[in-house]
Amino acid sequence: MSGAAALAGLVAGAERVYRDYSLQTVVEWKARTGGLAIGYMPIYVPRELLHAQGVLPVGLMGGRDDLEIIKGDAYYQSYICHIPRSTIELGLNGSLDCLDGVLFPAICDVIRNLSGMWSMLFPGKYVRYLDVPQNFDRRVGGAFYMRELREIARDLETRGALALDAENLRGAIRAFNENRRLVRGLYELRYRQPWKVPTHELYVLLRASIVMPVEESTAMLTQYSALAQADTSRQPLDQARVAVTGSFCEQPPLGLIRTLERAGCYIVDDDFVQIHRYILHDIPLDGDPLENLVTAYLEDGVASPTRYIGDGVKGEALLQRAKESGAEGVLFCAPSFCDPALLDQPMIVRAVERAGMMWTAFKYSENGGQFQVIREQAGTFADSIKLWSPA
Amino acid sequence: MSARVKQAAATEAIKDASQLRQKAMLARHFDRLAAAPQTGERCAYTFVPGNLTELLLSFDLLPVLPEINSLQSAMRGKSAEYISIAEKLGHSEDVCTYVKSDIGMLKSGNIGPTGQRLPNPDILLLSYTGCFTFMKWFELLREEYHCPVVMLHVPYQADGHITDSMRSYVVEQLQTQVIPELERVSGRAYDEDRLRECLSLSARAEDDLVWVLQSAKQVPSPIDAYFGAVYYVGPIFSSFRGTEDAVAYYRELRVETEERLRLGKGPVTPDGDMGNERFRVVVEGPPNWTSFRQFWKMFSDLGAVSVASTYTKVGGVYDMGFRHDPSRPLETLADYCLGCYTNLNLPTRIDLLTRYLDEYQADGFLINSIKSCNSFSAGQLHILREVESRSGKPGGFVESDLVDPRYFSAANIKNRLESYFQMLDQRRAGGAS
């Protein structure tokens, strides 16, 4: 098979997984291994812990634009974001029956309250709120987080998972380190040669990756990386290089990503499916792996609106990434009603303006089908970057 | 003068005493705040959920509560303008209107409810409790004031109870972060004895407050536990808990309430004493502040009295017996913060509402769903159905906002309320009406 055809086939396969509400990858894994599958909401959970106990972590990021919400809307008023209603819809329509439980990390009040609703709607399942610490002192926040993780490990064990074991945890860390390296590698490839890694392709790979075993994801990403680099059929275009931020929880429809690209943008940095890049560097393998996992969260976590900034400077991390990726402008791309993204935005905008970078902003919802306005806005933005940016 | 008239006059005087006292307390407090730049008194901005008033007072720090400033701005008709300023500065129409009102107020000279300028914070005590937006609020304020911020992360009661782990986490943060920062800012050493004194004063005031709130179990209720009670919980949740003033205020309030009870009187409303108590309701959700009296009147005109509410527990829940305990000062502060209403999980909120419906002999409950507050609102429709199902009592549902007048539609709300109360009426009459 030719390289281009193989590439297309790989991406098509990933897209099928991305679009599969029945979570076949999870169902098959369970049939093979008999293990527990635990879902998790955005933004970040320590997947290594689950993996080490023989549990499959399954990333949940809402429904897409093709999910009709029939029951989910009965739970939420119109001024609340869309992801909780599609998540409830998927829960109630049986799509998530293959999961033995769901983890709800602390990211905002909507997801927080959803955890309580979930425990009432699905009483037989394991439901756990993961109150990730906003205190980053190892002896205080770290100790608390450690206790949380140990408790989760115990809970999973009582439900049939393996006991938490240092060797297994090290192995898990190794596996996810490798997976994250591949993702970082693809992001680097994308900003060096964006035509080789169109974002609408990278996106479905990242989404598919969170619903399959990490080893399969690693194999898929490895293959994609090789094929993408080898492929010579794609030519560079004169597109503006933009960093997209705000899309770390409720996801934009794939059509929106395509729209941005067609409107003249190369997305050279983003926070889509942020769990892949939440931990910035490899987690050390020597020493106590659980402590390393905790320390990685405390000291090596990405600057997200859901993490207390402490003495840090808002927007600095984004500007750093924009610099590394050669972004010429910033697209604030947030879901409607998203507190974390929208409350942070004015501070980050100020930082972006101080740095002399151009920016524009719009909102979306995961089930949006109308991109006309965004196309025009992004197109104008791309044009103005090309016209007004220092060459 | 006839005995009856004399009694009425005496009652009149008694009725006003607690209100007058509260007014004086507030005036003194705002005077102190206004004078702070001259007197050198330091102030700490903090939040109602997760408030550590006794700790601040033990350091002689003056608490300032931006949430209360925002609601005051709304009641004075300034919030629309403030929100508009904030939105022009790039703040989204989708986010918390308390924050936007505060930003607008800040940009307009930070004039407080008494017309005096509020001092800049010497420290932002970011009590991260029950609400994600608090974190962003103080990150925003930090950028404006460039002052120290100290984070106190109060974990969520996700499983419906406080664990030792949660408590230790809060206590350790108090010990390693909060207290050292407060020492630095105030220039004073941590004085645990002083803290204990404040805590025992708190407990006394709390006993009386709880008595007053629970007086609504009587039929007829002598108080309105939603609209009326937001005034009653002001001192306990803001800068006064832990002071002699608060003890005196709540003692006075209790005496007045006892008197009302004795005389079989209903609650005071904007139009005077409530006449016939026709409906007893439990209310979930914050009130609307921009049309507060108008909203209240929609209830009182129909003879509807609120007998219990969840918003009056937003700073702390006393129904389960909690009182501040001087014998374990830091642990008790932690428990207080961990137990406030917005830090309770949904199943617990449902249980609480269901209990209220029963214990307070209510006919039904109402949810005031606030557009810009996700902490309260996300899940309220689920709460509505669950509480109805468990209690067998009907729930009503209206929608408004905290301080953005654009989201209070009087016609809309009145229509829903009237329909709800007429429905209650019909059901009571067994449909034969």
Next chain:
Amino acid sequence: MKYTVGIDLGSTTTKAVVLDERGGVMGRGITNSRSNYDTACQIALGEALTNARFSLIESELARGGVGPDAALRQVSALERRFRAEQYRSQLRVLAVELRRFAGRLLTLSREIAASVDTILAKMDEEVDGLYAEGARRKSDFFRDLAGSRYLQLAEEQARAEGVAFDTLASLFDKAILDVENSSDAAGGFEDHAQAAVLGWDGAAAALPAAVERIVALELQQIGSVGTGYGRQRLPFPEGQIRSEILCHGLGAHALFPGTRTVLDIGGQDTKAIQVDGDGIVTSFQMNDRCAAGCGRYLGYIADEMSLGLHELGPLACASTAPVRINSTCTVFAGAELRERLSLGEKREDILAGLHRAIILRAMSLLARSGGVKSEFTFTGGVAKNPAAVGALRKLVAENYGEVRLNISDDSIFTGALGAALFALRDALRGTEIAR
């Protein structure tokens, strides 16, 4: 003869239902809502009483040996003649007002007046034709019917005589207000019934006497209840106002006694209501902050597509491949529609998607109010829309199983019917509060 009346003041139309002492419906009346609420109520009541009297004439004839079919034909024809008289009456008032306003013009007053006269003369000629048997009118409301014809004729005049169309149009806008806000512009039964019989060679022998008897029959109001959304003040004493939720629930129960769930999709709001076996509301949810998915939304779509409102449903039913529409936001309705049409999607497919989207919103509201229980009664203007009904049937079956769906041709009167029943209950219990 005693009656009670319920009046429902809606945003677009005002409805009245008149009941006899046993709760039987005597008559129904409807008129377009207008700025003077008192007038709207009076006219609606008048229409309902007129409708009642016609029914009485029909029964009288049928009993008198004419036979039910013949009686119906007679009364229908009589009513058409009656309506023509009402139209003429309003036309006369309109004429007076038009001439008065024309006379006030500072320039070209004579020319304008002449055009107005020409228009009025033509309209007067056409009256009989408007109400001839089998004639189809765009509307039954004078404002709409006369308005659209006037404007057409004004355009002709503008072209032919060179007078300004805008001036003619603005004269109408002013004059019609006076017609609208006058409670006797149309005239009631007593005014026109006999005139309608007079000189009609198609009248049955028994008809004139029947008419005379019914004209003279005293109809005594023993109770009234008003309902209607969001009005600061309904022209009723406080004790005689009931929430439209309750009226709707009771009205639906009266139409279909097995009703347990009611869905009403009106012009501007949607209501989901649960009722018990006595028609008393047990819970409800309203969607009144946002008009998405309501009748008005369909109105915008109809305008965008240059279709009549009643054409949307049948066209949507012709779809074979419905398009998924995610948002029913009225603000974006036009833009979304144009975009999809430009993408080559077929009108019927887009419409089918729109109807499903509207009903999905209704389904959420129903779920919030407690679900859909049999029997399920669907009321409001949208209930006449076959595509909406089809989508509703499908979604209800998928989510709630077999549920009996009720739709009445008279569903627009549901609120007024409920109000009238409340009035009857009050009257029977003697609790009518006089202010």
